[in-house]
Amino acid sequence: MDTLRDALDDWSSGGFGWLEWDGAVAEARTLFARFIGVNPTTVSAVGSLGEAAATVAASIPRGRVVVPAQEFRSNLFPWTAGHEVVAVPPRHGSTRLEDLIDALDENTALLAVSEVTSREGQRLDLSALRTATDRVGARLFVNLTQSLGALSFDLAAVRPDYLAVHGYKWLLCPRGAAWLVTRPDLVGELRPLAPGWKSTGPPYGYFAGPMRLATDASRCDASPAWLSWMGACAALRLMLSLDARIVERHCLALATRLIERAREIGLRPLNDGGLSQIVVLRVEEADTIAARLRHGGIRATALGDRVRFGFHYFNNREDVDAVVRVLSK
Template sequence: MIDPNDFPVLEREVWLNHAAISPWPAAVIRAMRAFVDDNAAHGPMHYDRWLATERRLRERAARLLEAESADDVALVKNTSEGLSLIAAGLDWRPGDRMLFLAGEFPSNRLPWVQLLPDHVDVVEVPFASSDPEAALLDALDERTRLVAVSSVRYDSGIRLDLDRLGRACRRAGALLAVDAIQQLGALPLAVRDLPVDFVVAGSHKWLLAPEGLALFWSAPDARDRLRPVQTGWRMWPDMFDFDRDDTSIPRHARRFEPGTLNTAGIHGLDAALGLLLSTPAAERGARLLAATRRLIDGLAALPGIDVLTPGDDRRRAGIVTFRCTGRDPRRVLAALRAGSVVAAPRSGGLRLSPHWYTPTDQIDRALDVIESALR
C-alpha cells in the first residue's frame, strides 16, 4: 500500500503535473536535508560517505534500467546534455543520415539540428499518431546512422514501440537513441531486453528527484563510437590519482563525466530511486496505467471533450491530454488551479499527468472540477 506520508504534496495539491516537474517525496526531502546539515556542520569531511551514496545511486540506476552493469550508466546534468553528447560525439561520416520525428520537445530536436556536422543529412520525419513508427521505418535506409525518438511524447502522451523501432534500426545498421524522460520512473524500461543503444532521462519528472541530474545509459559497442566532447579529472575510476600518466579515454560510461558532479542532486536522486525500487516496477506501471485509464474514461464521458491520448495501454504512460470543444482551455485550467489541481496547457488543450502513487479520489476530484468548468 502507498503511505500518504511518503508524499507530502498529497496534503495540499492534486498534483497532475509529473510530466513537468514532480514534488519531492519525503525520502528525498530527508536525504537532501541530511546532506545540507552534514555539509553545514562538517564541510567535506565526510566526502567518503558522499562517494558511497554516489556508488549506490549508480547501482540503483542500473537496477531501474535493468542494465547489465552500472558501468554503462553516466550521471550527466540533464536530458539535453546527454543527447548533445551523442549529437556532437558520434563518429559521423560524409553521407550519413539522421532521423527524428516532428513535434519533439526541443531537447530532442535542437541537438540534431545544431550540433551535427554539415555533411550529415538531418531528416525531420512527420509524426502520425495512428502509427507513430511507420514514417521512421519508411525513411530508414543503409545511410541512416542514427534514429532519435522520445519513448513517450511530452504533449499527447503517445508511447512508441521501442522494440519495433529498435529491430528495424538493427536491420538497417542504425543506432537508436531514446529520450526516456517521460517514461523512466513511470513505466518499466528494461534496456537489456530492448534493441536500443542510448537512453537519457532527467531526474525531475517521473524519477521524483531534484533538477540538475540525468541518467545516461549507453550500450558498450555504441559508446565506443562516441568521442567524448568534454574531458576532465573525474572520468577514471581512480579519479584521485592526480599524477596519472595514462590519459587514454576510459571505456566505461564515466568517460562522459569530466568534472565534479551535483552531489546534492545525487543524494536526492539516490533516495528517489530507493523509493521507486521499493515497489516492483510492474506494480508501479499497473497503478499508473489504471490512473490514466480512469482519467481517459472519465473525460470521454464528458460532453465536448476530445482525448488526444490513446486508450490502448500499450500506447500510453502517465500523460493524458485533452481538448475542450468550444471552450477556452484557459478557463478550465483556471478552474483546476482554483481547486488545487495542478495541470499544464499542451497541444491547444490540457495535460494531466498523475503518478503511480496518486490516489483514486484525487483523480475523481480533478474530473469533477473539469466537469463543473464545462457547464
C-alpha cells in the same frame, strides 16, 4: 527530501565531508544500473537529457538522424550539431509510428525517440522501432525521461544502442541527475563534451598529467552537483523497493479512468496510439483551465490547445475524480 535537508544542514554548519558526498555519484550509478538492468560500466552520470543526447551526437560518425518533428527539444536540437536531421512531421497532430519507420533508410545513422511523447501522451512501440532500425542498420537512441519510473521497461525486447533519462520526472530525483546508458561495444566511441577531472575514472587526480579517458562509460561523467546525486540515491532506493509492473498497472488504470470520464463530459484525448500514464486532452482556454485546476490543488500543464495530466503510484482514483469535477465546470 529528508536526505537533502540533512545535507543542507551539514553544509550550512560547515561540517560536511565533500568526499563522502562525491561518492553519491557512484552509488546512484549502481542503483540506476540495477533498476534498469544493465552493467554499471555502461552508465554515464550526466546533468540532463540534452547533455546525454549531445554526448552521443558528438561521439558517433556524422550521418542522418531521424527524429519526430514534435520531439522535446532536448532530444531534437542536440542532433543538429554536425548531423543531417530528418524531422518526421506529425499526422493529425500526433507522431505516427509508421511514419517514423517509413523515414528510415540505408542512409540513416540513428533514430532518436522518446518512449512517451509528452505532447499527446502516446507510448511508442519501441520493439517495432528496434526491428525497423535493425533492418536498415541504424542505431537507436531512446529517451525514457517521460516514462521510466511510472512505466516498466523491457530492455531485452528493445535493445537500445543508447538509453537516456533525466531522473527529475518519474524517477522522483532532484533535477540535475541524469544517466546515459551505452551499448557495451560502443562505449569506446564516447567522447566527453567537457573533459575534466572526472573523465579519467578512479583513482582521480587533480593536477597536471596526461588525459587518459576511463575505459568505461564514466569517461563522460559530468562534474557532479552533489545534492542532486545524494537525492537521486534516496529516490532510487525508493523506486527499487516497488514492483515496477504493479506501478505501471496502477498508473495506466488511472489514465484509463480519466480518459473515460473525460469523454463522458465531451472532452477528447489527443492520444490515439499506445496508452501511457500521461493523458492529454484538447480544450479551449487551456491556460484558464490550468489555473482553475491549480486553485483546486491540481497541477496540470497547459500546452496551447491542450492540457496535460500525469499519474504516478502516489495518485489514486479520488485524484481523477477531482480533475473531472473541475473540468466539468
